[in-house]
Amino acid sequence: MKADPRGVLAGVHFLDGDQACAEGALAAGCRFAAGYPITPSTEIVERFAQRVPLLGGMFLQMEDELAASIAIQGAVWAGAKAFTVTSGPGFSLMMEHIGYAAMTETPCVIVDVQRGGPSTGLPTLPAQGDMQQARWGSHGDYEIIALAPNSPQECFDLTIEAFNLAEQYRTPVLVMMDEIVGHMTERVVIPPADQIEIVPRRYTTKPPADYRPFAPEADLVPAMARAGQGYRFHITGLTHDERGYPTTNVAAHDRLVRRLVAKIRNDATRLTRVEEHFLEDAEVIVLAYGITSRVALRAVQMARARGIAAGLLRPILIWPFPEARLRQLASRAGLSGILVAEINLGQIVREVERCVGGRVPVRLAGHAGGSVHHPQELFETIVEMAQAVEIER
Amino acid sequence: MSTEVYLPPNPVEALLRTDRMPHIWCPGCGIGTTMNCFARALQQARLDLDKVVIVSGIGCSGRVAGYANLDSFHTTHGRAIPFATGLKLANPELTVVVYSGDGDLIAIGGNHFIHAARRNVDLKVICVNNFIYGMTGGQVGPTTPATALTSTTPYGCPEQPFNLPYLAESAGAVYVARWTAYHVRQITHSMVEMFRKRGFCFLEILSPCPTLYQRRNRLGDGLEAMKYYKEASVTRHGAPTKEVAISFQGPILVGKFVDIERPTYLELLNQQLARTLEAQYTGCIEDHVRS
Amino acid sequence: MHSEAKPAEGAAEATTSTRSRRPRGTIVLKPERCKGCGFCIAFCPPKVLAFSAEFNALGYHPPELIRPEGCTGCDLCGLYCPDFAIYGVMLKDSTTPPADAARAEETT
Ligand SMILES: Cc1ncc(C[n+]2csc(CCOP(=O)(O)OP(=O)(O)O)c2C)c(N)n1
Ligand code: SF4
Numbered sequence A: 001m002k003a004d005p006r007g008v009l010a011g012v013h014f015l016d017g018d019q020a021c022a023e024g025a026l027a028a029g030c031r032f033a034a035g036y037p038i039t040p041s042t043e044i045v046e047r048f049a050q051r052v053p054l055l056g057g058m059f060l061q062m063e064d065e066l067a068a069s070i071a072i073q074g075a076v077w078a079g080a081k082a083f084t085v086t087s088g089p090g091f092s093l094m095m096e097h098i099g100y101a102a103m104t105e106t107p108c109v110i111v112d113v114q115r116g117g118p119s120t121g122l123p124t125l126p127a128q129g130d131m132q133q134a135r136w137g138s139h140g141d142y143e144i145i146a147l148a149p150n151s152p153q154e155c156f157d158l159t160i161e162a163f164n165l166a167e168q169y170r171t172p173v174l175v176m177m178d179e180i181v182g183h184m185t186e187r188v189v190i191p192p193a194d195q196i197e198i199v200p201r202r203y204t205t206k207p208p209a210d211y212r213p214f215a216p217e218a219d220l221v222p223a224m225a226r227a228g229q230g231y232r233f234h235i236t237g238l239t240h241d242e243r244g245y246p247t248t249n250v251a252a253h254d255r256l257v258r259r260l261v262a263k264i265r266n267d268a269t270r271l272t273r274v275e276e277h278f279l280e281d282a283e284v285i286v287l288a289y290g291i292t293s294r295v296a297l298r299a300v301q302m303a304r305a306r307g308i309a310a311g312l313l314r315p316i317l318i319w320p321f322p323e324a325r326l327r328q329l330a331s332r333a334g335l336s337g338i339l340v341a342e343i344n345l346g347q348i349v350r351e352v353e354r355c356v357g358g359r360v361p362v363r364l365a366g367h368a369g370g371s372v373h374h375p376q377e378l379f380e381t382i383v384e385m386a387q388a389v390e391i392e393r
Numbered sequence B: 001m002s003t004e005v006y007l008p009p010n011p012v013e014a015l016l017r018t019d020r021m022p023h024i025w026c027p028g029c030g031i032g033t034t035m036n037c038f039a040r041a042l043q044q045a046r047l048d049l050d051k052v053v054i055v056s057g058i059g060c061s062g063r064v065a066g067y068a069n070l071d072s073f074h075t076t077h078g079r080a081i082p083f084a085t086g087l088k089l090a091n092p093e094l095t096v097v098v099y100s101g102d103g104d105l106i107a108i109g110g111n112h113f114i115h116a117a118r119r120n121v122d123l124k125v126i127c128v129n130n131f132i133y134g135m136t137g138g139q140v141g142p143t144t145p146a147t148a149l150t151s152t153t154p155y156g157c158p159e160q161p162f163n164l165p166y167l168a169e170s171a172g173a174v175y176v177a178r179w180t181a182y183h184v185r186q187i188t189h190s191m192v193e194m195f196r197k198r199g200f201c202f203l204e205i206l207s208p209c210p211t212l213y214q215r216r217n218r219l220g221d222g223l224e225a226m227k228y229y230k231e232a233s234v235t236r237h238g239a240p241t242k243e244v245a246i247s248f249q250g251p252i253l254v255g256k257f258v259d260i261e262r263p264t265y266l267e268l269l270n271q272q273l274a275r276t277l278e279a280q281y282t283g284c285i286e287d288h289v290r291s
Numbered sequence C: 001m002h003s004e005a006k007p008a009e010g011a012a013e014a015t016t017s018t019r020s021r022r023p024r025g026t027i028v029l030k031p032e033r034c035k036g037c038g039f040c041i042a043f044c045p046p047k048v049l050a051f052s053a054e055f056n057a058l059g060y061h062p063p064e065l066i067r068p069e070g071c072t073g074c075d076l077c078g079l080y081c082p083d084f085a086i087y088g089v090m091l092k093d094s095t096t097p098p099a100d101a102a103r104a105e106e107t108t
């Protein structure tokens, strides 16, 4: 299905990442947002609130993020596409409803424009400290999809992608921005509506009598119904059977949770979206995402200019982690190490270590937030890693 | 000679997911009684049940959604109201009923409650008030009368409870009534009135929790509680809500306290947008959702 | 009084034969659902209900009509019963199924 042209501001624009994200949501067909103001994410809903009434939708400022993150789910079950946006402190409050959306298979999008934490931290400065919270923040087992844009253009593109993945997998999808990406202004090309592919909601075609709300289709995703259409369905965050009825049966619980995980995990390789630079012969691979990937690319180019075979691996879709691709790269001869650059004290690096399994040294270039890395600093680490190998040889 | 007589089915059956009976509620628990009233009210109001949605939070009372044969949502603890807000605003043709417990709606969900009332979101909020946290085993709640025993106030509750009608009215509810599970006809009547009214409507129903509240306070079983409601209740329609606070085993003022007109959130939003945007404004989300 | 030994839906509970005394109302019971709270008995205005001697599968004594001729079919028992085990019907209205009876049963 193509995008509704009313929501698509086709043309070339200069937008910051927050504004581009709002345009992405509108282009994706989102007509309902609920939120609670928090720096540095608020500009997204400010723009949305300005634009959406002209498109027959609404923005609702709720009393807190708990409310915002569940109000959007009410709107989804009424038939709307909906999202909410926040930053660290609000993201923490939304964990409850990320779990609810995962359990009830409610397609929705949550944008986290990361700032320095913990707690109120550095409200106006960047960080990437919510990456493991994005993966594991709500209690219990579930799998999540998260995207990590590194430019205003990607804030637009990946927000659309997030809505599409949410519909396809009936799951909450996270867009993990950061303060710099949110506030930097760049050229953003918004294509015409007929070039934007939209995944429509997977509504059941069955009559109410034959409909089982949580009976999965071949790809493990069940078809949805919406309120008010006579299906008389029941939705609960309790463990439920295919009818949607609560159950405390351990086998039923296992079946449900495994399916919730498998519908995404089984597709991890298909979902993988990475950007690669100079990896063919790389001795040192820098893995970086979001804003850090731009600094990292600069450092890799500096290394290349000095004759060091450095390369960049940038996960665009960060959860599920591009495990298969990283394993492939890590098992290659001639690789001397992987440098993970991220604005935290070691989050995605743990995932890298897990995937690599000790085959090559993994090093972290991390700091606690407030600024981006300096390319020089990353460059020096790359040189060190390359030299260490020279010495060993 | 014998002629066939037709006996119409129990009105509540149309509302029940009969394949989920028997329910989990204890003998003498009043929650089921309120559901009978709900079923009859839906029938009397002649609502199209396909367009009625019920939203609950978590708790014994929160299980109502799971037993109601409607589009039903058992949400998270305290969040039934914001969920219902999103649902109602995204599809205004739905009648959205929030049915939950006092702890759920007023403790963990208290902030949502006052804000939805302030905005006058068109929700019918039914609060089953059993003075205690039932589902978790009888802890103190925001409505527990001072001095009452609960598992977490084993020496008596030192706190002053919320006077729910006063809270609802102060926050902006357009319809506020209180009954007890004894007042089945009155509950039904109030529910019908709520279905016919637009805006944030609040109905408090005092209801026995024999297993926890009554037992710990040595107040007998469910029937004893119902008899207390019968004897202690005084109907005073239009009573100032400030005066309807409840004390431990004290008198209970019941009745319809508030019934006023005030534009709903959606009406105000539409007005505001139409006034400001003029011809550019083509209406709210409704059409989009239905397309 | 009409009681069923097993859960029954729709038509099975919907028809029965009149009795000679022509009471004004009667009750329909699903005894297996009763949890013996006594609400129906205590609040029946003409006091025509009492606990029966029988036990149901849950171990409770469901109520029975002890004075069938006194039942008015007011359905207060139906409104009170927290377990949806009993309800009252006025017989005067019920000698012929209403036009939408079939539909009403469908939705049960
Ligand atoms: C976030 C969260 N905190 C706590 C609980 C545990 N919990 C379940 S029900 C409940 C209280 C319910 O009390 P009330 O709303 O009065 O309903 P009742 O059971 O009395 O009908 C609590 C605290 C929970 N489910 N979720
Ligand atoms: S614990 Fe109390 S409120 Fe919960 S079902 Fe039992 S009697 Fe009812």
Ligand code: SF4
Binding pocket: C025, C026, C027, C043, C044, C045, C046, C047, C048, C049, C070, C071, C072, C073, C074, C075, C076, C077, C078, C087, C088, C089
């Ligand atoms: S229908 Fe009325 S009179 Fe008959 S048993 Fe029930 S409460 Fe009593």
Ligand code: SF4
Binding pocket: C033, C034, C035, C036, C037, C038, C039, C040, C041, C062, C063, C080, C081, C082, C083, C084, C085, C086
């Ligand atoms: S009210 Fe219902 S559960 Fe209670 S005694 Fe009567 S039939 Fe049984």
